[in-house]
Amino acid sequence: MSLFQLLNGLTFAALLFVVASGFTLIFGLLRIVNLAHGALYLFGGHIGYSAAIWTGSFVLGGVGAMASIAAVGFVLDQGLLRFVRGNELRQVLLSLGAAFFLNDLALVIWGGDSFTVPIPQMLRGGMKVFGTFYPTYRLFVLATGIAVFAALWLLLNYTRLGALIRAGVDDAEMVEASGVNIQRIFLITFLIGSALAGLGGLIGGAFLSLYPSADAEILVFSLAVVIIGGRGSLIGVGAGSLLVGLLNTLGQVMFPELAYFVIFGPMAVLLAFRPLGLFGRAT
Amino acid sequence: MTTLLSPNRSQLAGMSGRATIIAGLIVAVAACMPLLLSNYQVGLATEVLIFGILAMSLDILAGFAGRTSLGHGAIFGVSTYVVVYCAAQTGLPPAAAFTFGVLAATTVASVFALLAVRTSGVYFLLLTLALGMIVWGICLRWTEVTGGENGMRGDVRPAMLLSHSAFYWAVLGCSAIVSFAMWRFVRSPFGLTLRGIRDSESRMRSLGYNVPLHLFIGFTVSGFFAGVAGALYAMFNSFVSPSTVALAQSVEGVLMMIAGGVGTLFGAFVGAAAIIALENVVSAYTERWQMVLGITFVLIMIFAPEGIIGKLRTILSRQLR
Numbered sequence: 001m002s003l004f005q006l007l008n009g010l011t012f013a014a015l016l017f018v019v020a021s022g023f024t025l026i027f028g029l030l031r032i033v034n035l036a037h038g039a040l041y042l043f044g045g046h047i048g049y050s051a052a053i054w055t056g057s058f059v060l061g062g063v064g065a066m067a068s069i070a071a072v073g074f075v076l077d078q079g080l081l082r083f084v085r086g087n088e089l090r091q092v093l094l095s096l097g098a099a100f101f102l103n104d105l106a107l108v109i110w111g112g113d114s115f116t117v118p119i120p121q122m123l124r125g126g127m128k129v130f131g132t133f134y135p136t137y138r139l140f141v142l143a144t145g146i147a148v149f150a151a152l153w154l155l156l157n158y159t160r161l162g163a164l165i166r167a168g169v170d171d172a173e174m175v176e177a178s179g180v181n182i183q184r185i186f187l188i189t190f191l192i193g194s195a196l197a198g199l200g201g202l203i204g205g206a207f208l209s210l211y212p213s214a215d216a217e218i219l220v221f222s223l224a225v226v227i228i229g230g231r232g233s234l235i236g237v238g239a240g241s242l243l244v245g246l247l248n249t250l251g252q253v254m255f256p257e258l259a260y261f262v263i264f265g266p267m268a269v270l271l272a273f274r275p276l277g278l279f280g281r282a283t
Numbered sequence: 284m285t286t287l288l289s290p291n292r293s294q295l296a297g298m299s300g301r302a303t304i305i306a307g308l309i310v311a312v313a314a315c316m317p318l319l320l321s322n323y324q325v326g327l328a329t330e331v332l333i334f335g336i337l338a339m340s341l342d343i344l345a346g347f348a349g350r351t352s353l354g355h356g357a358i359f360g361v362s363t364y365v366v367v368y369c370a371a372q373t374g375l376p377p378a379a380a381f382t383f384g385v386l387a388a389t390t391v392a393s394v395f396a397l398l399a400v401r402t403s404g405v406y407f408l409l410l411t412l413a414l415g416m417i418v419w420g421i422c423l424r425w426t427e428v429t430g431g432e433n434g435m436r437g438d439v440r441p442a443m444l445l446s447h448s449a450f451y452w453a454v455l456g457c458s459a460i461v462s463f464a465m466w467r468f469v470r471s472p473f474g475l476t477l478r479g480i481r482d483s484e485s486r487m488r489s490l491g492y493n494v495p496l497h498l499f500i501g502f503t504v505s506g507f508f509a510g511v512a513g514a515l516y517a518m519f520n521s522f523v524s525p526s527t528v529a530l531a532q533s534v535e536g537v538l539m540m541i542a543g544g545v546g547t548l549f550g551a552f553v554g555a556a557a558i559i560a561l562e563n564v565v566s567a568y569t570e571r572w573q574m575v576l577g578i579t580f581v582l583i584m585i586f587a588p589e590g591i592i593g594k595l596r597t598i599l600s601r602q603l604r
Contacts, residue, residue: 033405035412083585088405089351090584093541096353096534097580104574216530220416223409256424264417267398271410275401 003132005249011138013245014145015204019218020225021152021237022196028169028232029189031088032081035095037197038219039102044069044198045205045214046110049117052202058120065198072102073194077187099215107212114211117202141203145241148196152234165189169232221248224263228270230280239278310459317448325447326519327563331556332451332458333515338539338551339465340508345537346546347469348501349481350407354395354415356532358506360523361418362388362513364429367523371437377518380439384514385507391418392506393499400498403484415533423525434524439517454515458552461511466548468504477501531573538580544590557591 023037034040044065052061076098084090123137156162164185167175176182200218201210208214221244229240244263251262270277317325337359345351366384369375375383395414402410422429429435444450468474476497479487488494517523526532535558543554558579565575587594 031405033409080581080585084588087588089408090588092405092408093351093537094581094584097577097584100531100534100573100577100580102577104571104577107573108571216416216419220413220420223413223416227406227409227413261417261421264414267413271398271401275406 003130004134005253006246007129007132007134007138007142009246009249010242011142011145011207011245012249013241014142015200015208016218016221016225016245017145017237017241018148018196018203019200020222020229020241021148021234022193022200023222024226024229024232024234024237025152025165025189025196026193027226029165029172030186031091032095032190033088033092034076034193035092035219036076036099036102037193037222038215038217039099039106040069040072040194040197041201041204041218042210042215043072043102043106043201045117045201045210046106046115048198048202049115049205049210050110052117058118058123061117062199062202065202066195067198069198069201070191070195073191073197074187076194077190099219103212103215112212114209115205116209117206119206135207138207141207144199144203148199149234149238156234161185161188221263224267226277227267228277230274230277233277233279236277236279306459306463310455313455314452317451322447325451327559329447329451329454329519331552331559332454333512333519334536334539334559335552335555336458336461336512336515337509337536338543338555339462339548340505340512341536341540342543342545342548342551343465343469343505343508344502345540346548347474347481348477348498350399350403350498350502351537352395352399352411352502352505353408353530353533353537354399354411354418355506355509355536356530356534357415357418357528358388358392358395358509359513359516359536360422360528360532361391362510363517363520363523363527364422364435366439366514366517367435367437367521368428370439370517371435377439377441381514381518384517385510388510388513389503389507392509393503395506396499396502399502400495412530412533415528416530419525419528419530422528429525432525434522434527436522437517438521440521444518450518454519457511457515461508462549465508469548473497473500531576534580535576538576538583541583541588542591544592547590547592550590550592553592554590 019037019041023034026032026034026037047068048061048065051064052058055061055064076095080094080098081091084094119137123140126133126135127139128134129139154162156166164175164180164182168182168185168189172182175185204214204218224244225237225240227240228243229236229238243266247262247266255262274280313328316328320328337355341352341355362384364384365387366380369380369383370377395411398414399407399410423431425431440450444453469477476487476492479490479492480494480497484494516527539554539558540551541554542557543550543552561575561579562572565572569575583590589597
C-alpha cells in the first residue's frame with residue numbers, strides 16, 4: 001500500500017469516526033440502535049450543502065447541518081422513540097421506519113441527483129506530505145476527525161456531563177437513583193450524536209458526494225465500526241474506524257468489485273472470539 | 284423431557300380433523316380467485332403468496348426462536364439473482380435454475396447463521412442487517428455478473444406456467460406445501476426446542492440442549508424457505524436488480540410478519556396482503572411509497588406492535604367484556 005492509499009484509508013477512517021462516534025454514543029448510553037443514523041448523515045449533508053451554497057460559507061454550512069440535524073434528532077427522540085422506551089426491538093424497527101421516511105423526504109426535496117458540497121477556497125488543491133502530493137481537503141477531514149476525537153475525549157473524561165454519560169453507560173438506573181435527571185443526559189447525548197451525523201454528512205458530502213443510497217453505505221460502515229469496536233467505547237470507535245477505513249481502502253485497491261467483502265472477514269473472525277467487539281463490555 | 288413432550292405426540296403427528304378442513308377450504312377459496320379477478324389482481328394475489336412465504340420464514344425465527352432477522356431480504360434476493368442468472372446466462376432448464384437458487388440461498392443463510400447464532404437481541408438484528416447489506420453491496424458493485432444497478436432480465440417461467448392463472452395456481456400449490464412444512468417444523472420437537480430457547484436460553488443450555496446448533500439449523504431452514512420465496516419471485520418478475528436484495532426488502536418482509544402477528548405463522552399472509560394492498564393503493568396516488576412504508580412502520584411500532592390480528596383480538600375482547 002502506497003502512502004497515498006494509506007492517507008486515503010486514514011481520511012476515510014476519520015470520516016467514519018465522526019459518523020460512528022455519534023452512533024455508538026447513542027447506542028452505548030441510551031441502548032438505542034439508531035438505524036436512522038445513515039439517513040441523518042445524508043440529510044445533514046444535503047442541508048449543509050444547501051446552507052453552504054446559500055451563505056457561501058463552508059463553516060456556516062457545517063453549523064447549519066449540525067443544528068438542523070440535532071433538531072431532527074430532538075423530534076425523533078422526543079416525538080417517536082419516547083413511546084417505545086425500554087423495548088430494544090421496537091426502537092430499532094421504529095428508527096428504521098424513520099430512516100425510510102427521512103430518505104424519501106430527502107429525495108423529494110433535493111431530487112435523485114448526486115451533490116458535492118463545495119470545498120472552501122482555502123482547502124482546495126493539494127499539498128506535499130512526505131514527498132507525496134495529496135488533496136488538502138482530505139487532510140482537513142483527517143484533522144477534523146482527530147479534533148472530534150479530542151473533543152469527545154475531553155468531554156467524556158473531564159466534564160461533569162461526561163462523567164454522567166460514562167456512569168450512565170455502566171448503569172443508568174444507579175445514576176438516576178443518585179438524583180440525576182438521566183432523561184436530560186439521554187436527550188443531550190442523542191442531540192450530540194445526531195449533530196455528529198450532520199457534521200459527517202457535510203464533510204463526507206464534499207469528498208464522497210451525496211446520492212440517494214449514500215445513507216445505507218455509511219450506515220453499514222458505522223455498523224461494522226460498532227460491531228468491531230464494541231458498544232459505547234470511544235477508543236473502540238477509534239480503533240474500529242481505523243480498521244474499517246484501512247481495510248476498505250485496501251479492499252478497493254486489491255478487489256475493487258468486492259471491497260465490501262473485505263470488512264466482512266475481520267468482522268466474522270472478531271465475532272467468533274469477541275461477540276461484544278474489541279472494547280465492548282458485557283452489562 | 285419425555286414427560287413434557289409425550290402427551291402432545293398424537294397431536295404433533297398431524298393436523299386435527301377440523302384444522303384440515305379449514306386449511307382445505309382456504310386453499311379451495313384461494314384457488315377460485317383467478318376465476319373472479321382480473322389478470323392484474325391475480326398478479327397481486329401471486330405476489331401476496333410469495334411475500335407471505337418470505338414473511339413466514341421470518342416468523343420461524345422471530346416468533347419461535349425470538350430472533351428478528353433483517354437479512355432475509357438478502358437471502359431471498361440471492362435466490363432470485365441465481366435463478367435469473369441461471370436462466371439468462373447459462374440457459375439451464377427452469378427446474379434446475381430453481382434448485383440452484385434455493386441451494387444458493389440456503390448456503391448464504393447457513394453462512395449468516397454461523398455468525399449470527401453467537402449473538403442475540405439487538406446484536407442479532409445489527410449483524411443480520413450488516414450481512415444483508417454486504418450482499419447488497421456485492422450485487423451492486425459486481426457488475427460483470429449481476430449487471431450492477433441495471434439488474435438482469437431473464438425469462439425463467441416454464442412454458443406451461445406462462446398465463447397468469449396457471450402461475451398463480453402453481454404458486455398457490457407451492458405455498459400450501461411450504462406452509463404445511465413450516466407448520467410441521469415449528470410444531471415438531473425441534474420447533475418446541477426453539478421456543479424453549481426463545482423463552483430462556485440459559486435454561487435450555489442447562490437442560491443439555493446445544494443452543495447454537497439449534498439456532499443454526501433453525502436459521503438455515505428459515506433461509507431455505509426464504510430462498511423458495513425468492514426463486515418464485517424470480518419466476519414472477521423475470522427481472523432482478525439490487526433493490527431485490529436491498530434492506531427495504533428485508534424491512535418489508537419484517538413489516539408483513541409483524542403486521543400479521545409475530546408467532547402466528549399463517550398471519551404472514553394477512554400481513555403480506557395488507558402491505559401489498561396498501562402499496563398498490565398508495566402507488567395510485569403518489570410515488571412516495573417509501574415514505575408511506577416508513578410511516579406505517581413507525582405507527583405499527585407505536586400503536587400495534589402485536590400485529591393487526593393481535594390488535595383486533597385485543598380490541599374485540601375489550602368490546603365483548
